[in-house]
Amino acid sequence: MxxxxxxxxxxxxxxxxxxxxxxxxxxxxxxxxxxxxxxxxxxxxxxxxxxxxxxxxxxxxxxxxxxxxxxxxxxxxxxxxxxxxxxxxxxxxxxxxxxxxxxxxxxxxxxxxxxxxxxxxxxxxxxxxxxxxxxxxxxxxxxxxxxxxxxxxxxxxxxxxxxxxxxxxxxxxxxxxxxxxxxxxxxxxxxxxxxxxxxxxxxxxxxxxxxxxxxxxxxxxxxxxxxxxxxxxxxxxxxxxxxxxxxxxxxxxxxxTMFRQVVPPAVSDAVDPAWPAVTSYNINDTSRPETVELLRKMEDLARHSFGKGSVRSEEGSTSVSPIDTVLIKLVPQNARSEEEEVILIGASTSLGCDEWNGRKFDGPKRFGRGRNQQPFVFLELPVSEESLEAVDAIFAEIAEHLGLERIQESE
Known part of the structure:
Protein backbone atom coordinates (compact mmCIF):
# COMPACT_ATOMS: atom_id res chain seq x y z
CA MET A 1 0.00 0.00 0.00
CA THR A 257 -4.65 24.44 -6.16
CA MET A 258 -4.14 28.22 -6.35
CA PHE A 259 -3.91 29.15 -10.05
CA ARG A 260 -5.83 28.36 -13.19
CA GLN A 261 -2.88 29.84 -15.07
CA VAL A 262 0.63 30.46 -13.74
CA VAL A 263 0.97 33.75 -15.60
CA PRO A 264 -1.77 36.22 -14.61
CA PRO A 265 -3.86 37.70 -17.38
CA ALA A 266 -2.78 41.10 -18.65
CA VAL A 267 -4.91 43.47 -16.63
CA SER A 268 -5.01 47.23 -16.48
CA ASP A 269 -4.80 48.85 -13.08
CA ALA A 270 -5.91 52.06 -14.80
CA VAL A 271 -9.45 52.84 -15.88
CA ASP A 272 -10.38 52.72 -19.54
CA PRO A 273 -13.06 55.38 -20.24
CA ALA A 274 -14.61 53.01 -22.78
CA TRP A 275 -15.55 50.51 -20.08
CA PRO A 276 -19.14 50.64 -18.80
CA ALA A 277 -19.62 52.46 -15.52
CA VAL A 278 -21.39 51.18 -12.41
CA THR A 279 -23.20 53.99 -10.62
CA SER A 280 -24.54 54.16 -7.10
CA TYR A 281 -27.21 55.94 -5.08
CA ASN A 282 -27.76 56.84 -1.44
CA ILE A 283 -28.37 53.47 0.15
CA ASN A 284 -30.03 54.66 3.35
CA ASP A 285 -32.44 56.94 1.49
CA THR A 286 -33.24 54.66 -1.44
CA SER A 287 -32.64 50.98 -0.70
CA ARG A 288 -35.20 48.71 0.91
CA PRO A 289 -34.58 47.84 4.60
CA GLU A 290 -33.90 44.20 3.75
CA THR A 291 -31.18 45.28 1.29
CA VAL A 292 -29.50 47.44 3.91
CA GLU A 293 -29.71 44.61 6.45
CA LEU A 294 -28.17 42.12 4.03
CA LEU A 295 -25.41 44.60 3.13
CA ARG A 296 -24.52 44.96 6.82
CA LYS A 297 -24.32 41.17 7.17
CA MET A 298 -21.99 41.05 4.17
CA GLU A 299 -19.84 43.71 5.84
CA ASP A 300 -19.60 41.50 8.94
CA LEU A 301 -18.43 38.62 6.76
CA ALA A 302 -15.78 40.90 5.27
CA ARG A 303 -14.55 41.80 8.76
CA HIS A 304 -14.35 38.10 9.58
CA SER A 305 -12.13 37.48 6.53
CA PHE A 306 -10.06 40.66 6.46
CA GLY A 307 -10.21 42.30 9.91
CA LYS A 308 -12.34 44.88 11.68
CA GLY A 309 -10.67 47.89 10.10
CA SER A 310 -10.97 46.60 6.55
CA VAL A 311 -14.57 47.73 5.94
CA ARG A 312 -15.78 51.25 5.21
CA SER A 313 -19.49 51.97 4.74
CA GLU A 314 -20.12 54.81 2.30
CA GLU A 315 -23.17 56.63 0.98
CA GLY A 316 -23.59 54.47 -2.09
CA SER A 317 -21.44 51.41 -1.48
CA THR A 318 -19.17 49.51 0.88
CA SER A 319 -15.40 49.42 0.38
CA VAL A 320 -13.26 46.52 1.61
CA SER A 321 -9.50 46.99 1.90
CA PRO A 322 -7.91 43.65 2.92
CA ILE A 323 -4.50 45.27 3.37
CA ASP A 324 -4.54 48.86 2.18
CA THR A 325 -5.99 49.29 -1.31
CA VAL A 326 -9.72 48.91 -1.95
CA LEU A 327 -9.98 45.49 -3.57
CA ILE A 328 -13.67 44.69 -3.02
CA LYS A 329 -16.84 46.73 -3.47
CA LEU A 330 -20.42 45.98 -2.42
CA VAL A 331 -22.88 48.08 -4.44
CA PRO A 332 -26.70 47.88 -4.28
CA GLN A 333 -28.38 48.36 -7.66
CA ASN A 334 -31.84 48.79 -9.25
CA ALA A 335 -33.63 50.53 -6.34
CA ARG A 336 -34.52 53.35 -8.73
CA SER A 337 -35.87 51.03 -11.41
CA GLU A 338 -38.73 48.58 -11.70
CA GLU A 339 -36.35 45.63 -11.40
CA GLU A 340 -35.66 43.74 -8.19
CA GLU A 341 -32.87 45.32 -6.15
CA VAL A 342 -29.62 43.34 -6.18
CA ILE A 343 -26.17 43.70 -4.64
CA LEU A 344 -23.10 43.74 -6.85
CA ILE A 345 -19.88 42.37 -5.41
CA GLY A 346 -16.90 43.83 -7.21
CA ALA A 347 -13.37 42.40 -7.24
CA SER A 348 -10.52 44.70 -8.28
CA THR A 349 -8.87 43.81 -11.59
CA SER A 350 -5.55 44.07 -9.72
CA LEU A 351 -6.36 40.66 -8.22
CA GLY A 352 -5.84 39.26 -11.71
CA CYS A 353 -8.89 37.01 -11.67
CA ASP A 354 -12.47 37.21 -12.92
CA GLU A 355 -13.69 33.99 -11.33
CA TRP A 356 -14.08 33.51 -7.57
CA ASN A 357 -15.48 30.44 -5.87
CA GLY A 358 -16.43 29.05 -9.26
CA ARG A 359 -18.52 32.11 -10.19
CA LYS A 360 -17.70 34.12 -13.29
CA PHE A 361 -17.57 37.89 -12.75
CA ASP A 362 -18.46 40.38 -15.48
CA GLY A 363 -16.27 43.25 -16.58
CA PRO A 364 -14.05 45.10 -16.28
CA LYS A 365 -16.24 48.06 -15.38
CA ARG A 366 -15.58 51.46 -13.88
CA PHE A 367 -16.62 52.43 -10.39
CA GLY A 368 -15.94 55.62 -8.44
CA ARG A 369 -15.47 59.26 -9.24
CA GLY A 370 -12.56 61.26 -10.56
CA ARG A 371 -9.17 60.14 -9.33
CA ASN A 372 -10.80 57.52 -7.07
CA GLN A 373 -12.25 55.64 -10.02
CA GLN A 374 -11.09 52.01 -10.20
CA PRO A 375 -11.67 49.01 -12.47
CA PHE A 376 -13.57 46.04 -11.05
CA VAL A 377 -15.20 42.87 -12.27
CA PHE A 378 -18.69 42.35 -10.83
CA LEU A 379 -21.03 39.56 -9.78
CA GLU A 380 -24.75 40.21 -9.29
CA LEU A 381 -26.35 38.62 -6.23
CA PRO A 382 -30.02 38.64 -5.21
CA VAL A 383 -31.14 40.21 -1.95
CA SER A 384 -31.58 36.94 -0.08
CA GLU A 385 -29.96 35.07 2.78
CA GLU A 386 -28.60 32.52 0.28
CA SER A 387 -26.29 35.22 -1.10
CA LEU A 388 -24.45 35.37 2.22
CA GLU A 389 -23.02 31.89 1.74
CA ALA A 390 -21.71 32.85 -1.71
CA VAL A 391 -20.19 36.10 -0.44
CA ASP A 392 -18.52 34.35 2.50
CA ALA A 393 -16.94 31.79 0.18
CA ILE A 394 -15.74 34.52 -2.19
CA PHE A 395 -14.22 36.50 0.68
CA ALA A 396 -12.50 33.38 1.99
CA GLU A 397 -10.97 32.64 -1.41
CA ILE A 398 -9.73 36.21 -1.86
CA ALA A 399 -8.23 36.17 1.66
CA GLU A 400 -6.42 32.94 0.85
CA HIS A 401 -5.29 34.39 -2.49
CA LEU A 402 -3.74 37.31 -0.60
CA GLY A 403 -2.10 35.04 1.97
CA LEU A 404 -4.18 36.40 4.85
CA GLU A 405 -5.32 34.37 7.83
CA ARG A 406 -9.06 34.59 8.46
CA ILE A 407 -10.05 36.40 11.66
CA GLN A 408 -11.28 34.10 14.39
CA GLU A 409 -14.83 34.52 15.66
CA SER A 410 -13.59 35.31 19.17
CA GLU A 411 -11.61 38.35 18.05
Whole structure:
Protein backbone atom coordinates (compact mmCIF):
# COMPACT_ATOMS: atom_id res chain seq x y z
CA MET A 1 0.00 0.00 0.00
CA UNK A 2 1.24 3.48 -0.87
CA UNK A 3 1.20 6.80 0.97
CA UNK A 4 0.47 9.88 -1.12
CA UNK A 5 1.30 13.44 -0.12
CA UNK A 6 -0.50 16.48 -1.55
CA UNK A 7 0.53 20.08 -0.93
CA UNK A 8 -2.05 22.88 -0.86
CA UNK A 9 -1.98 26.66 -1.08
CA UNK A 10 0.78 29.17 -0.46
CA UNK A 11 2.47 27.17 2.29
CA UNK A 12 2.10 23.99 0.29
CA UNK A 13 3.87 25.58 -2.66
CA UNK A 14 6.83 26.65 -0.48
CA UNK A 15 6.97 23.23 1.18
CA UNK A 16 6.89 21.50 -2.20
CA UNK A 17 9.74 23.71 -3.42
CA UNK A 18 11.80 22.96 -0.31
CA UNK A 19 11.19 19.21 -0.55
CA UNK A 20 12.12 19.18 -4.23
CA UNK A 21 15.31 21.18 -3.63
CA UNK A 22 16.34 18.85 -0.83
CA UNK A 23 15.88 15.86 -3.15
CA UNK A 24 17.65 17.46 -6.12
CA UNK A 25 20.69 18.76 -4.28
CA UNK A 26 22.87 21.73 -5.18
CA UNK A 27 22.00 21.48 -8.86
CA UNK A 28 18.31 22.15 -8.15
CA UNK A 29 19.12 25.15 -5.95
CA UNK A 30 21.28 26.61 -8.73
CA UNK A 31 18.41 26.23 -11.21
CA UNK A 32 16.07 28.05 -8.82
CA UNK A 33 18.45 30.93 -8.11
CA UNK A 34 19.27 31.35 -11.79
CA UNK A 35 15.56 31.76 -12.54
CA UNK A 36 15.47 34.78 -10.22
CA UNK A 37 15.53 38.23 -11.83
CA UNK A 38 17.87 40.40 -9.78
CA UNK A 39 17.45 44.13 -9.30
CA UNK A 40 20.68 45.02 -11.09
CA UNK A 41 19.99 42.65 -13.99
CA UNK A 42 22.99 40.40 -13.20
CA UNK A 43 23.29 36.99 -11.57
CA UNK A 44 25.42 36.86 -8.39
CA UNK A 45 28.71 35.17 -9.27
CA UNK A 46 28.64 32.91 -6.21
CA UNK A 47 25.61 30.96 -7.55
CA UNK A 48 27.98 28.92 -9.73
CA UNK A 49 30.23 28.10 -6.76
CA UNK A 50 27.73 26.49 -4.36
CA UNK A 51 29.10 23.43 -2.54
CA UNK A 52 26.35 22.80 0.01
CA UNK A 53 22.93 24.15 0.97
CA UNK A 54 20.80 24.40 4.11
CA UNK A 55 17.06 25.02 3.69
CA UNK A 56 15.12 26.63 6.56
CA UNK A 57 11.34 26.66 6.12
CA UNK A 58 9.08 29.26 7.79
CA UNK A 59 11.19 29.84 10.87
CA UNK A 60 9.81 32.27 13.45
CA UNK A 61 11.98 35.37 13.64
CA UNK A 62 9.83 37.26 16.18
CA UNK A 63 10.06 41.03 15.51
CA UNK A 64 11.32 40.35 11.99
CA UNK A 65 8.45 38.10 10.89
CA UNK A 66 8.60 34.56 9.58
CA UNK A 67 10.48 34.18 6.28
CA UNK A 68 8.78 31.55 4.12
CA UNK A 69 12.10 30.03 3.11
CA UNK A 70 15.76 30.71 3.79
CA UNK A 71 18.30 29.18 1.41
CA UNK A 72 21.73 29.16 3.04
CA UNK A 73 24.51 28.44 0.55
CA UNK A 74 28.14 27.61 1.30
CA UNK A 75 30.53 28.04 -1.61
CA UNK A 76 33.57 25.98 -2.50
CA UNK A 77 35.72 28.65 -0.83
CA UNK A 78 33.73 28.43 2.41
CA UNK A 79 31.82 31.71 2.01
CA UNK A 80 28.22 31.86 3.25
CA UNK A 81 25.26 33.44 1.47
CA UNK A 82 21.66 33.59 2.62
CA UNK A 83 18.60 34.06 0.42
CA UNK A 84 15.37 35.03 2.21
CA UNK A 85 12.29 34.15 0.15
CA UNK A 86 8.85 35.69 0.71
CA UNK A 87 6.08 34.00 -1.29
CA UNK A 88 2.64 35.28 -2.27
CA UNK A 89 0.09 33.58 -4.49
CA UNK A 90 -1.14 36.97 -5.67
CA UNK A 91 0.18 39.90 -7.66
CA UNK A 92 2.66 42.12 -5.83
CA UNK A 93 0.47 45.22 -5.97
CA UNK A 94 -2.57 43.45 -4.52
CA UNK A 95 -0.52 42.47 -1.44
CA UNK A 96 1.03 45.84 -0.67
CA UNK A 97 0.34 48.55 1.90
CA UNK A 98 1.04 52.23 1.41
CA UNK A 99 4.27 53.60 2.86
CA UNK A 100 2.43 56.91 3.19
CA UNK A 101 0.53 55.42 6.13
CA UNK A 102 3.40 53.21 7.26
CA UNK A 103 3.19 50.99 10.30
CA UNK A 104 0.20 52.88 11.64
CA UNK A 105 -1.71 50.59 9.26
CA UNK A 106 -2.55 47.52 11.33
CA UNK A 107 -1.59 44.91 8.72
CA UNK A 108 1.40 46.73 7.26
CA UNK A 109 3.88 44.02 8.27
CA UNK A 110 1.68 41.41 6.54
CA UNK A 111 2.00 43.25 3.23
CA UNK A 112 4.67 42.10 0.80
CA UNK A 113 6.54 45.41 0.91
CA UNK A 114 6.34 45.38 4.71
CA UNK A 115 7.71 41.83 4.82
CA UNK A 116 10.57 42.64 2.47
CA UNK A 117 11.47 45.68 4.59
CA UNK A 118 11.52 43.54 7.75
CA UNK A 119 13.80 40.97 6.10
CA UNK A 120 16.18 43.76 5.16
CA UNK A 121 16.21 44.85 8.81
CA UNK A 122 16.89 41.23 9.80
CA UNK A 123 19.94 41.19 7.53
CA UNK A 124 21.21 44.34 9.27
CA UNK A 125 20.77 42.59 12.63
CA UNK A 126 22.57 39.46 11.42
CA UNK A 127 25.53 41.53 10.21
CA UNK A 128 26.34 42.69 13.76
CA UNK A 129 25.26 39.55 15.65
CA UNK A 130 28.09 37.92 17.57
CA UNK A 131 26.30 34.60 17.92
CA UNK A 132 25.12 35.41 21.44
CA UNK A 133 21.73 35.16 23.15
CA UNK A 134 20.18 38.16 21.40
CA UNK A 135 20.06 39.19 17.77
CA UNK A 136 18.99 42.83 17.38
CA UNK A 137 19.08 45.46 14.67
CA UNK A 138 21.34 48.51 15.16
CA UNK A 139 19.61 51.34 17.02
CA UNK A 140 20.16 53.79 14.11
CA UNK A 141 18.24 51.41 11.82
CA UNK A 142 15.25 51.49 14.18
CA UNK A 143 15.54 55.28 14.33
CA UNK A 144 15.46 55.47 10.53
CA UNK A 145 12.28 53.40 10.34
CA UNK A 146 10.78 55.25 13.31
CA UNK A 147 10.73 58.48 11.33
CA UNK A 148 7.24 59.44 10.19
CA UNK A 149 6.38 58.54 6.59
CA UNK A 150 6.54 62.22 5.63
CA UNK A 151 10.22 62.18 6.67
CA UNK A 152 11.07 59.01 4.78
CA UNK A 153 10.44 56.41 7.49
CA UNK A 154 7.56 54.10 8.32
CA UNK A 155 6.58 55.42 11.74
CA UNK A 156 7.76 52.30 13.58
CA UNK A 157 6.54 52.70 17.17
CA UNK A 158 8.86 50.04 18.64
CA UNK A 159 10.33 51.21 21.93
CA UNK A 160 13.53 49.28 21.28
CA UNK A 161 15.36 47.85 18.26
CA UNK A 162 13.68 44.83 16.69
CA UNK A 163 15.15 41.63 18.05
CA UNK A 164 15.13 37.86 18.19
CA UNK A 165 15.91 35.97 21.38
CA UNK A 166 14.36 32.50 20.96
CA UNK A 167 17.12 30.04 21.82
CA UNK A 168 16.08 27.34 19.37
CA UNK A 169 15.98 29.77 16.43
CA UNK A 170 19.31 31.34 17.37
CA UNK A 171 20.82 27.87 17.60
CA UNK A 172 19.72 27.18 14.02
CA UNK A 173 21.15 30.53 12.93
CA UNK A 174 24.50 29.69 14.58
CA UNK A 175 24.60 26.35 12.80
CA UNK A 176 23.80 28.15 9.55
CA UNK A 177 26.82 30.42 10.03
CA UNK A 178 24.82 33.62 10.43
CA UNK A 179 26.99 35.18 13.15
CA UNK A 180 28.53 38.35 11.69
CA UNK A 181 27.38 37.37 8.21
CA UNK A 182 27.88 40.56 6.13
CA UNK A 183 24.64 42.13 4.97
CA UNK A 184 26.12 42.11 1.45
CA UNK A 185 25.98 38.31 1.62
CA UNK A 186 22.23 38.37 2.30
CA UNK A 187 19.70 38.37 -0.52
CA UNK A 188 15.93 38.90 -0.48
CA UNK A 189 13.59 37.41 -3.09
CA UNK A 190 9.85 37.92 -3.63
CA UNK A 191 7.97 35.02 -5.28
CA UNK A 192 4.75 36.48 -6.69
CA UNK A 193 2.06 35.91 -9.32
CA UNK A 194 3.20 38.64 -11.67
CA UNK A 195 4.17 38.91 -15.31
CA UNK A 196 7.24 41.05 -14.55
CA UNK A 197 9.44 41.91 -11.54
CA UNK A 198 7.81 44.22 -9.02
CA UNK A 199 10.72 46.62 -9.43
CA UNK A 200 10.48 46.82 -13.23
CA UNK A 201 8.04 49.74 -13.31
CA UNK A 202 9.67 53.00 -14.28
CA UNK A 203 8.37 54.82 -11.21
CA UNK A 204 9.43 52.09 -8.75
CA UNK A 205 11.79 54.39 -6.84
CA UNK A 206 8.90 56.78 -6.18
CA UNK A 207 6.15 54.22 -5.62
CA UNK A 208 4.39 54.36 -2.27
CA UNK A 209 4.25 50.55 -2.42
CA UNK A 210 7.99 49.90 -2.67
CA UNK A 211 9.82 48.12 0.15
CA UNK A 212 11.94 50.57 2.11
CA UNK A 213 15.59 49.64 2.55
CA UNK A 214 16.94 52.36 4.84
CA UNK A 215 20.47 53.10 6.00
CA UNK A 216 21.47 54.21 9.49
CA UNK A 217 21.12 57.85 8.42
CA UNK A 218 17.65 57.26 6.96
CA UNK A 219 18.53 57.38 3.26
CA UNK A 220 17.06 54.78 0.92
CA UNK A 221 19.48 52.11 -0.24
CA UNK A 222 17.82 50.70 -3.37
CA UNK A 223 20.73 51.57 -5.66
CA UNK A 224 23.19 50.12 -3.15
CA UNK A 225 21.32 46.85 -2.49
CA UNK A 226 19.44 46.15 -5.73
CA UNK A 227 21.96 43.45 -6.68
CA UNK A 228 20.73 41.59 -3.59
CA UNK A 229 17.01 42.00 -4.29
CA UNK A 230 15.30 39.55 -6.58
CA UNK A 231 11.97 38.50 -8.01
CA UNK A 232 10.71 35.11 -9.12
CA UNK A 233 7.37 34.54 -10.84
CA UNK A 234 5.36 31.35 -11.05
CA UNK A 235 5.29 31.92 -14.78
CA UNK A 236 9.07 32.20 -15.00
CA UNK A 237 9.38 28.92 -13.11
CA UNK A 238 7.06 27.31 -15.66
CA UNK A 239 9.18 28.68 -18.50
CA UNK A 240 12.29 26.91 -17.22
CA UNK A 241 12.03 23.26 -18.25
CA UNK A 242 15.05 22.35 -16.14
CA UNK A 243 13.68 24.02 -13.01
CA UNK A 244 10.20 22.61 -13.55
CA UNK A 245 11.76 19.17 -13.85
CA UNK A 246 13.57 19.73 -10.54
CA UNK A 247 10.41 20.84 -8.73
CA UNK A 248 8.37 18.01 -10.20
CA UNK A 249 4.74 16.95 -9.96
CA UNK A 250 4.21 17.78 -6.24
CA UNK A 251 5.06 21.44 -6.89
CA UNK A 252 2.86 21.58 -9.98
CA UNK A 253 -0.01 19.99 -8.06
CA UNK A 254 0.36 22.55 -5.27
CA UNK A 255 0.39 25.40 -7.78
CA UNK A 256 -2.74 24.05 -9.45
CA THR A 257 -4.65 24.44 -6.16
CA MET A 258 -4.14 28.22 -6.35
CA PHE A 259 -3.91 29.15 -10.05
CA ARG A 260 -5.83 28.36 -13.19
CA GLN A 261 -2.88 29.84 -15.07
CA VAL A 262 0.63 30.46 -13.74
CA VAL A 263 0.97 33.75 -15.60
CA PRO A 264 -1.77 36.22 -14.61
CA PRO A 265 -3.86 37.70 -17.38
CA ALA A 266 -2.78 41.10 -18.65
CA VAL A 267 -4.91 43.47 -16.63
CA SER A 268 -5.01 47.23 -16.48
CA ASP A 269 -4.80 48.85 -13.08
CA ALA A 270 -5.91 52.06 -14.80
CA VAL A 271 -9.45 52.84 -15.88
CA ASP A 272 -10.38 52.72 -19.54
CA PRO A 273 -13.06 55.38 -20.24
CA ALA A 274 -14.61 53.01 -22.78
CA TRP A 275 -15.55 50.51 -20.08
CA PRO A 276 -19.14 50.64 -18.80
CA ALA A 277 -19.62 52.46 -15.52
CA VAL A 278 -21.39 51.18 -12.41
CA THR A 279 -23.20 53.99 -10.62
CA SER A 280 -24.54 54.16 -7.10
CA TYR A 281 -27.21 55.94 -5.08
CA ASN A 282 -27.76 56.84 -1.44
CA ILE A 283 -28.37 53.47 0.15
CA ASN A 284 -30.03 54.66 3.35
CA ASP A 285 -32.44 56.94 1.49
CA THR A 286 -33.24 54.66 -1.44
CA SER A 287 -32.64 50.98 -0.70
CA ARG A 288 -35.20 48.71 0.91
CA PRO A 289 -34.58 47.84 4.60
CA GLU A 290 -33.90 44.20 3.75
CA THR A 291 -31.18 45.28 1.29
CA VAL A 292 -29.50 47.44 3.91
CA GLU A 293 -29.71 44.61 6.45
CA LEU A 294 -28.17 42.12 4.03
CA LEU A 295 -25.41 44.60 3.13
CA ARG A 296 -24.52 44.96 6.82
CA LYS A 297 -24.32 41.17 7.17
CA MET A 298 -21.99 41.05 4.17
CA GLU A 299 -19.84 43.71 5.84
CA ASP A 300 -19.60 41.50 8.94
CA LEU A 301 -18.43 38.62 6.76
CA ALA A 302 -15.78 40.90 5.27
CA ARG A 303 -14.55 41.80 8.76
CA HIS A 304 -14.35 38.10 9.58
CA SER A 305 -12.13 37.48 6.53
CA PHE A 306 -10.06 40.66 6.46
CA GLY A 307 -10.21 42.30 9.91
CA LYS A 308 -12.34 44.88 11.68
CA GLY A 309 -10.67 47.89 10.10
CA SER A 310 -10.97 46.60 6.55
CA VAL A 311 -14.57 47.73 5.94
CA ARG A 312 -15.78 51.25 5.21
CA SER A 313 -19.49 51.97 4.74
CA GLU A 314 -20.12 54.81 2.30
CA GLU A 315 -23.17 56.63 0.98
CA GLY A 316 -23.59 54.47 -2.09
CA SER A 317 -21.44 51.41 -1.48
CA THR A 318 -19.17 49.51 0.88
CA SER A 319 -15.40 49.42 0.38
CA VAL A 320 -13.26 46.52 1.61
CA SER A 321 -9.50 46.99 1.90
CA PRO A 322 -7.91 43.65 2.92
CA ILE A 323 -4.50 45.27 3.37
CA ASP A 324 -4.54 48.86 2.18
CA THR A 325 -5.99 49.29 -1.31
CA VAL A 326 -9.72 48.91 -1.95
CA LEU A 327 -9.98 45.49 -3.57
CA ILE A 328 -13.67 44.69 -3.02
CA LYS A 329 -16.84 46.73 -3.47
CA LEU A 330 -20.42 45.98 -2.42
CA VAL A 331 -22.88 48.08 -4.44
CA PRO A 332 -26.70 47.88 -4.28
CA GLN A 333 -28.38 48.36 -7.66
CA ASN A 334 -31.84 48.79 -9.25
CA ALA A 335 -33.63 50.53 -6.34
CA ARG A 336 -34.52 53.35 -8.73
CA SER A 337 -35.87 51.03 -11.41
CA GLU A 338 -38.73 48.58 -11.70
CA GLU A 339 -36.35 45.63 -11.40
CA GLU A 340 -35.66 43.74 -8.19
CA GLU A 341 -32.87 45.32 -6.15
CA VAL A 342 -29.62 43.34 -6.18
CA ILE A 343 -26.17 43.70 -4.64
CA LEU A 344 -23.10 43.74 -6.85
CA ILE A 345 -19.88 42.37 -5.41
CA GLY A 346 -16.90 43.83 -7.21
CA ALA A 347 -13.37 42.40 -7.24
CA SER A 348 -10.52 44.70 -8.28
CA THR A 349 -8.87 43.81 -11.59
CA SER A 350 -5.55 44.07 -9.72
CA LEU A 351 -6.36 40.66 -8.22
CA GLY A 352 -5.84 39.26 -11.71
CA CYS A 353 -8.89 37.01 -11.67
CA ASP A 354 -12.47 37.21 -12.92
CA GLU A 355 -13.69 33.99 -11.33
CA TRP A 356 -14.08 33.51 -7.57
CA ASN A 357 -15.48 30.44 -5.87
CA GLY A 358 -16.43 29.05 -9.26
CA ARG A 359 -18.52 32.11 -10.19
CA LYS A 360 -17.70 34.12 -13.29
CA PHE A 361 -17.57 37.89 -12.75
CA ASP A 362 -18.46 40.38 -15.48
CA GLY A 363 -16.27 43.25 -16.58
CA PRO A 364 -14.05 45.10 -16.28
CA LYS A 365 -16.24 48.06 -15.38
CA ARG A 366 -15.58 51.46 -13.88
CA PHE A 367 -16.62 52.43 -10.39
CA GLY A 368 -15.94 55.62 -8.44
CA ARG A 369 -15.47 59.26 -9.24
CA GLY A 370 -12.56 61.26 -10.56
CA ARG A 371 -9.17 60.14 -9.33
CA ASN A 372 -10.80 57.52 -7.07
CA GLN A 373 -12.25 55.64 -10.02
CA GLN A 374 -11.09 52.01 -10.20
CA PRO A 375 -11.67 49.01 -12.47
CA PHE A 376 -13.57 46.04 -11.05
CA VAL A 377 -15.20 42.87 -12.27
CA PHE A 378 -18.69 42.35 -10.83
CA LEU A 379 -21.03 39.56 -9.78
CA GLU A 380 -24.75 40.21 -9.29
CA LEU A 381 -26.35 38.62 -6.23
CA PRO A 382 -30.02 38.64 -5.21
CA VAL A 383 -31.14 40.21 -1.95
CA SER A 384 -31.58 36.94 -0.08
CA GLU A 385 -29.96 35.07 2.78
CA GLU A 386 -28.60 32.52 0.28
CA SER A 387 -26.29 35.22 -1.10
CA LEU A 388 -24.45 35.37 2.22
CA GLU A 389 -23.02 31.89 1.74
CA ALA A 390 -21.71 32.85 -1.71
CA VAL A 391 -20.19 36.10 -0.44
CA ASP A 392 -18.52 34.35 2.50
CA ALA A 393 -16.94 31.79 0.18
CA ILE A 394 -15.74 34.52 -2.19
CA PHE A 395 -14.22 36.50 0.68
CA ALA A 396 -12.50 33.38 1.99
CA GLU A 397 -10.97 32.64 -1.41
CA ILE A 398 -9.73 36.21 -1.86
CA ALA A 399 -8.23 36.17 1.66
CA GLU A 400 -6.42 32.94 0.85
CA HIS A 401 -5.29 34.39 -2.49
CA LEU A 402 -3.74 37.31 -0.60
CA GLY A 403 -2.10 35.04 1.97
CA LEU A 404 -4.18 36.40 4.85
CA GLU A 405 -5.32 34.37 7.83
CA ARG A 406 -9.06 34.59 8.46
CA ILE A 407 -10.05 36.40 11.66
CA GLN A 408 -11.28 34.10 14.39
CA GLU A 409 -14.83 34.52 15.66
CA SER A 410 -13.59 35.31 19.17
CA GLU A 411 -11.61 38.35 18.05
Missing amino acids: SVDLLWYGERGIVNAIAAALEASGVNGVEHLLRAVVWGNGSQPAWIGEIASVLLIVEIGCYDFGNPDLIIVCTTTSGSKYAVFVEAKVARYLSCTASNEKGMSRKKFNSSINGQLSLKFRLTQAISIWDGGARLAEPLPILQSYARPPQAGGLGDKSSRPRRLEKREVLSIFRSAGFANLPSSNCHIVALTWDREPFFSAGDFAQSEFRPLFLSKDGTEQWEQVKSQIGWLGYGSIAESAALLDVLGAPYQQAVS
